Amino acid sequence: MMGQGRLAAWGTGLAALIALPFVYRDPYHLHILVLILIWSFAYTSWSMMGRFGLVSLGHGGFMGIGAYVTALLWNHLGLSPWIGIPVSMVAAGILALIVGYPCFRFRITGHYFVLVTLALSGIVLQVITATRDYTGGSLGYTPNRTSGNKLLALQFDDKTTWYLIALGIWLFGIVVWHWVDRSMARYALEAISEDEDAAAAAGVDVTAEKLKITLLSALMTALAGAIYCQYQMFITPDTVSGIAVSLQMVFAAIVGGLFVSLGPTVGAIITILLAETLRIGFGTRAVGWDNLVYGVLLVLFIIFLPKGILGSLLDRLKPQRKVPRAHEQEAVQIARPGT
Amino acid sequence: MLEVNGLVKRFGGFTAVNNVSFRVDQGEILGLIGPNGSGKSTIFNMLSGTLAPTSGSILFAGHEIAGLAPHRIINSGIGRTFQIPRPFRRLSIFENVALAGFYGQGRPSRVRAEEAAERSLAMVGLPTDRHASVDGLGAAGLKKLELAKALATAPKLLLADESLGGLDEAEMDQAADMLRNIRDELGITIIWVEHIMGVLMRVVDRVMVLDHGEKISEGLPSAVAGDPRVIEVYLGTDAETTQAAAAEARRRAGG
Numbered sequence: 306m307m308g309q310g311r312l313a314a315w316g317t318g319l320a321a322l323i324a325l326p327f328v329y330r331d332p333y334h335l336h337i338l339v340l341i342l343i344w345s346f347a348y349t350s351w352s353m354m355g356r357f358g359l360v361s362l363g364h365g366g367f368m369g370i371g372a373y374v375t376a377l378l379w380n381h382l383g384l385s386p387w388i389g390i391p392v393s394m395v396a397a398g399i400l401a402l403i404v405g406y407p408c409f410r411f412r413i414t415g416h417y418f419v420l421v422t423l424a425l426s427g428i429v430l431q432v433i434t435a436t437r438d439y440t441g442g443s444l445g446y447t448p449n450r451t452s453g454n455k456l457l458a459l460q461f462d463d464k465t466t467w468y469l470i471a472l473g474i475w476l477f478g479i480v481v482w483h484w485v486d487r488s489m490a491r492y493a494l495e496a497i498s499e500d501e502d503a504a505a506a507a508g509v510d511v512t513a514e515k516l517k518i519t520l521l522s523a524l525m526t527a528l529a530g531a532i533y534c535q536y537q538m539f540i541t542p543d544t545v546s547g548i549a550v551s552l553q554m555v556f557a558a559i560v561g562g563l564f565v566s567l568g569p570t571v572g573a574i575i576t577i578l579l580a581e582t583l584r585i586g587f588g589t590r591a592v593g594w595d596n597l598v599y600g601v602l603l604v605l606f607i608i609f610l611p612k613g614i615l616g617s618l619l620d621r622l623k624p625q626r627k628v629p630r631a632h633e634q635e636a637v638q639i640a641r642p643g644t
Numbered sequence: 645m646l647e648v649n650g651l652v653k654r655f656g657g658f659t660a661v662n663n664v665s666f667r668v669d670q671g672e673i674l675g676l677i678g679p680n681g682s683g684k685s686t687i688f689n690m691l692s693g694t695l696a697p698t699s700g701s702i703l704f705a706g707h708e709i710a711g712l713a714p715h716r717i718i719n720s721g722i723g724r725t726f727q728i729p730r731p732f733r734r735l736s737i738f739e740n741v742a743l744a745g746f747y748g749q750g751r752p753s754r755v756r757a758e759e760a761a762e763r764s765l766a767m768v769g770l771p772t773d774r775h776a777s778v779d780g781l782g783a784a785g786l787k788k789l790e791l792a793k794a795l796a797t798a799p800k801l802l803l804a805d806e807s808l809g810g811l812d813e814a815e816m817d818q819a820a821d822m823l824r825n826i827r828d829e830l831g832i833t834i835i836w837v838e839h840i841m842g843v844l845m846r847v848v849d850r851v852m853v854l855d856h857g858e859k860i861s862e863g864l865p866s867a868v869a870g871d872p873r874v875i876e877v878y879l880g881t882d883a884e885t886t887q888a889a890a891a892e893a894r895r896r897a898g899g
Contacts, residue, residue: 489742489743489746489747489751489754489757492732492735492739492742492743492746493743493747495732495734495735496732496735496740496743498734499732499733499734500730500732502694502730503726503731503732504732505693505694505713505714505715505718506692506694506714506718506724506726506730506793506794507718507743507744507747507748507793507797508715508718508719508744508746508747508748508749508750508797509715509743509747510713510715510747511715
């Protein structure tokens with residue numbers, strides 16, 4: 306499927322990305338790159354479901370669970386993030402199944418599904434805020450600095466290490482995206498997104514297929530939350546959880562392009578740069594402006610550029626991605642003999 | 645092969661299918677006819693698992709399948725088409741059929757699913773090109789795609805909801821011949837639903853007639869077409885077709 310040329314392009318790009326921190330050491334720029342990579346991974350995780358019409362506004366909840374469970378286990382029980390992260394992912398996965406199963410079994414789709422997931426986001430945010438004795442509530446939470454082994458605590462001081470970790474996680478997300486894209490499960494999910502009854506008549510277990518992709522997406526999102534927490538060493542309900550984070554995922558994935566693997570990455574570059582520009586340019590006066598800009602852009606994109614920036618660009622570059630004309634005519638002729 | 649006993653489906657106070665029993669033997673083509681709203685599609689939806697029966701039993705190859713989830717029924721060897729074609733437009737023609745070949749056969753290897761897709765597409769006469777788009781298909785082509793999807797699931801029993809309305813006469817004949825070929829060449833047992841009697845009568849071995857959710861007649865096409873109850877049901881709506889079909893069936897039985 307993947308041509309030699311494309312593979313070479315990926316290889317070169319990746320080599321350049323790996324070499325970057327050894328050549329270029331500006332800590333602020335590396336910091337921005339790490340953020341872009343971690344959020345790209347989160348957006349990619351969201352788009353695994355989103356591209357099949359499963360629009361979730363609950364992913365802020367999964368991300369928050371990833372971040373908070375990992376940090377809480379470390380601070381209260383002294384559990385290394387190497388154990389804490391898998392535990393937090395399992396917790397997010399179980400929650401995804403608990404919410405997903407009844408939705409899929411009883412065919413809650415479209416707007417109703419969005420509403421259920423929106424509630425999930427709100428609930429996780431409320432729980433974090435309400436248990437402020439443990440989580441610090443809306444003031445935020447800081448994992449304890451380790452005095453021992455930094456690798457065991459997954460705490461590193463230099464940006465280069467974090468850049469490479471974030472790059473690895475990001476690449477993992479892209480690989481999983483392609484793996485799903487080339488699997489039979491993609492056919493099934495595309496079919497389900499169009500017509501559940503017809504998909505079932507083709508033998509697809511609709512509930513199971515939807516649950517599988519939801520589980521995968523939730524696990525990855527929780528991982529993104531945990532990595533973000535380990536990197537920033539400070540989390541608040543608003544930065545890793547809740548409806549604002551969920552909306553930001555939707556915005557970035559749609560603006561970048563839902564149906565191409567690097568679309569969410571393009572979305573992350575735009576959202577992070579936008580937030581940073583506003584922060585540096587306007588300081589505290591611009592608090593919340595980024596959300597306003599997101600909102601306006603989201604409406605414009607959904608109306609005028611539904612395939613997102615990267616998706617539309619690729620379509621421009623490769624008009625032959627569409628069905629070739631000759632095949633189309635051949636199909637018509639074979640299907641309607643005599644005309 | 646298939647044994648249906650006392651099948652009932654109620655929607656609230658409305659009884660769509662009332663105590664219908666019938667059987668289908670291996671290698672047979674059973675025609676299922678009746679006016680609009682007579683319960684044909686409801687029976688199909690229960691046989692394929694889209695609807696759960698209110699009561700009654702459906703034995704397929706000795707196993708009770710009433711109320712099972714659709715994908716389980718498809719995997720046990722029943723394939724179905726929809727009256728109004730329901731292609732997946734975001735997939736190519738080939739991918740549509742490969743999907744059915746993969747999930748409909750209990751997920752064999754991808755290679756086997758794609759082979760099944762190629763065979764099914766060739767059988768119905770659609771291109772096996774991997775990228776041909778569904779949008780290039782007309783009404784007849786979409787019906788062929790429905791059939792190819794059902795065949796790719798490797799059914800032992802095919803439920804063909806083949807409303808031929810919308811096709812011209814040549815296309816109807818072609819569709820009827822195709823069903824007969826599927827039975828003759830692949831040995832697939834078929835239940836064929838239709839509300840136009842003419843074409844169907846030429847192809848089927850036996851006919852069952854439904855009206856208002858009840859079975860009013862069953863037997864050889866020649867006998868059923870002459871049945872006064874059947875003529876009454878069709879009179880006024882399709883009397884000429886009925887009589888033409890009866891004449892043709894008699895001719896066929898005689899020759």
